[in-house]
Amino acid sequence: MARKLNLRIWRGDSDSGALQDVQVDVNEGEVVLDVIHRVQATQMGDLAVRWNCKAGKCGSCSMEINGKPRLACMTQVASYPEGETITVTPLRTFPVIKDLVTDVSFNYKKAMEIPAYAHPADLAPGEARMEQIDVERSQEFRKCIECFLCQNVCHVIRDHEENKKSFAGPRFFIRIAELDMHPLDILKNRKKTAQEEHGLGMCNITKCCTEVCPEHIRITDNAIIPMKERVVDVKYDPARWLGSKIRRREGI
Amino acid sequence: MSGVFSPTRAKIKERTLRTDKWWLQPLITFSVLFSFVIYSTFRAFEGKNYFTEPLISPFYSPCLSEACVPGSTIGGFTPVSADILNFALSPALIILIFPLGFRMTCYYYRKAYYRAFWLSPPACAVAEPHEKYSGETKAPLILQNAHRWFFYAGLVFNVFLTYDAIISFRDEHGQWGHMSVGSLVLLVSSSLLWFYSLSCHTCRHTLGGRLKHFSKHPVRYKLWTWVSILNHKHQQFAWYSLAAVAFADIYVRQVATGAWHNIYFF
């Protein structure tokens, strides 16, 4: 059953590092994370890797496998041709800590910058009534497991360190969209701040976030583009702007 | 060094470690779009061979200039003086900005050309060559926000091109009740343009996406649901309609120059 797999693992820290070749047993049906664990238990006891549920539900084992951002627990070894070397590296957008572990605190800082859900003051617990069709859009975004693969693949920050301060990233655009589409949220200026403070305009909709999302959330089509359109409503559309001045229209 | 070579990131010298043919898709996109641009530019400036009873090229419709060849205008409606076109410019140039603008600001084409032409990024997890990046926050790219105006204009053009398709169900003498390969070509291209327009993200937003409560607007919710299904295929409609329009123009040109014969079914 078992065969040998050539694995190339990036080992190092913030000062230095390199790809190291190892040979490891692999069994049928195993995922890349299984193989990394075997390397850890048998050859490199101090190999750093982050993981939790090993079932694609917690979003911890994000890394780059043959250059593509992926969850190691959801990547089958058998999806690569037999004999091919599999290269695993840490995420390349965030500062590396050690081996396959990076410092993803950027994302938690951004999470703290997105204004929280604002519940209507006069609606006591248990009184909320929402239609299923009104919550479904936001529910799609709440599927997010915060693996931050979308943040990692987004070239706005991957290729431009200096943009990190002004750009919240796809994960937080879906958070903003979730709240803006939430049937009960009463905060009015989410569209404006999305553009002016969280960098929605930096996105050039090249859709890599959607491509890597393990939850198959349609980040670009269902969150970013609708938010861009909503921004146009309040910022770049004179007709709508005028309309909203004359009478308060639903949805703005 | 910036980006993936920033000092805090893992020290990896490759711009990408992808092992698949990631360059293939942008290359194809580049080749096809570039060919289309070359061809359409040539055609826009050519200023002839765009009309042959009962077919008009979608590049030249509606033909609004006094310089338009007889029969190609809509009931002789020619608000644009021929003087404006004195410099041997063609009637196509008056109108092409609208469909061109619609496609240039389209959310799908933006992805396509940002990747294939501007390499920003060339493919996912492949480092882009630019030092600075400000996205669509500054001129000229901030103008992408005008997409909805081009969408509205596009709808008007769809009406004209549908009209062209309908009147193509005539023979060379203007007699109704005939159908040729040319009428099929125009019908297909105008239909695909409708699909392309209706599947557009702006259309989806306008019809229902901008609402906070679908439940209060059942009709718009229904429309939004339908458009959402089409929207899934916006990319396909973008390519199909582009190909169809290009072919329609080629077909009309070939018939107009006499190279091809427009075959009538009845």
Next chain:
Amino acid sequence: MTLERHNYDVLVIGAGGAGLRAAVEAREAGLRVAIICKSLFGKAHTVMAEGGAAASMGNVNDKDNWMVHFRDTMRGGKFLNHYRMAELHAKEAPDRIWELEVWGALFDRTKEGKISQRNFGGHEYPRLAHVGDRTGLELIRTMQQRIVALQQQDGRDFGDMESHIKVFAELTITDILKENGKVSGAYGYWRETGAEVLFEAPAVIIATGGVGKTFKITSNSWEGTGDGHALALKAGANLVDMEFLQFHPTGMVWPPSVRGILVTESVRGEGGVLTNTNGERFMFNYIPEVFKKMYADNEEEADRWYTDQDNNRRPPELLPRDEVARAINSEVKAGRGTEHGGVFLDVSKRLSAEVIKKRLPSMWHQFYELAGVDITKEAMEVGPTCHYVMGGVEVEPDTAAAIGVPGLFAAGEVAGGMHGSNRLGGNSLTDLLVFGRRAGAGAAEYVKSSGKNPVSDSAIATAAAKIQAPFDREGGENSYSLHAELQEITHNLVGIIRTRTELEDAIVKIAEIRKRSANVAVSGGRKFNPGFHLAFDLDNMLLVAESTAKSAIKREESRGGHTRDDFPGMNNKWRQINHISSFDGTQVHVREQALPVLPKELFDLFDVHELEKYMTTEEIAKGGSN
């Protein structure tokens, strides 16, 4: 190097549902709170909960109320629950769910726009609030976002978002510190750097979740190493009824990528057949006398049942969970199991691929995507998997205060008593919220009355020495292999089916590993070193395993999550007894303690004839306390 020190009013260890709910409550009471997560913020095992959160809101059936929920919970726990916890839980669960909505949660809706509720095993009415099959994720995300909302408020009020709540991610606590018999703080290390940290706090809330990683096959993540159980024991608190663990009879045992993941009962319900390595459909040999009337004793009849349920008896694959588990266990022990310790469960022979994909979509998808196992074409390799621990820290129900240690609190899976001998599906998510909140309130109350309790230098020195020790040893034991050995012992000897001789064997073997574990050495440096992390987890798991084995050997009956092959069936005498584990610094001691008696008003909620199944005649005659 100077030691990193932090000073808070309340320290919450664990950032799952219970810990976060506790932190919110303590902050809202005006206190400064530190939250410790062993992994990243928002990755806690709570995200794995699929079914829903049980609360008698009565949105789908208005006959539901807290009393019905209370009854269901007590029945599920076979009346070994601490009645007061079950009562508080049933009464407060709806408020805890509604409050999530105020914080932005989006549950699935009924037609009237209320929170939708679904049916679940053991619940009389549709009761589980849910969001598809990701309710746990919704809960954790909502709590996480509530924390952020409070931090943003603090940012506006105090100019620093982290002034009153700070999350310390990827930090392990190795000791709870005490001064003058009361909690004074906790000591630990950053997983990233290995650097040590001191938290001074007069109140510590333990909300660390479960113990699944003590066992070889488990649905728990690596974090389920019983840290809180062990920390509490070492701090002088008690664990109650550690023999009760919830096992699922059919978890995947192979391939490793899906090891431990549950295969739902509906796979058997849809026609899944269990066979051993000889190809025998062995369940026919394991039909107990009492079930003979209801279950088919031959394959022909069993097969006919799927199409004609009126005229045929059910296939034996559909026997109750513990019977199926016992059968699988026996087959494996008799050498007819696979090399990975499982048997085959095959649904592909009976149903077409299309039907399987339609009826069991998430099962098919999950195994195909995670392991390349196509259940429409091949058999699954299954065996019992450890899922949940009912036992845990003994607490005072109203405040969640750990008994015996002033300043220590516990909530969630790490606390014992609420679920008795068996937990109902859906009760754990509301358990987290109800008792998380109570622990936060209890801790706040305590801090306000007790004041500060500074940590002494000697306590710091002792805690620091413990962390350094494994680095100073050379050529000692490898923590990975010790862990694997422990898992083998617990799985085989303290697992789903237990007997005296095996438990005796286990107690001896666990003690041996414990001895060897004192000699664990770690290679590499302190920086993000998993071998080093495991050394501490291992210590915790050993204490848990010892408590479980020693409690299990004492309880001579089978009840809920504790099955003794040598004592099948419930014994009402044992229902009146809790097993209390304590730790004297070298080993765990287990003693018997009387279970609190059901007060009259709760006693009267039940039909006497039902209680006769669980209680002795004397108890019934008394009719509850007072």
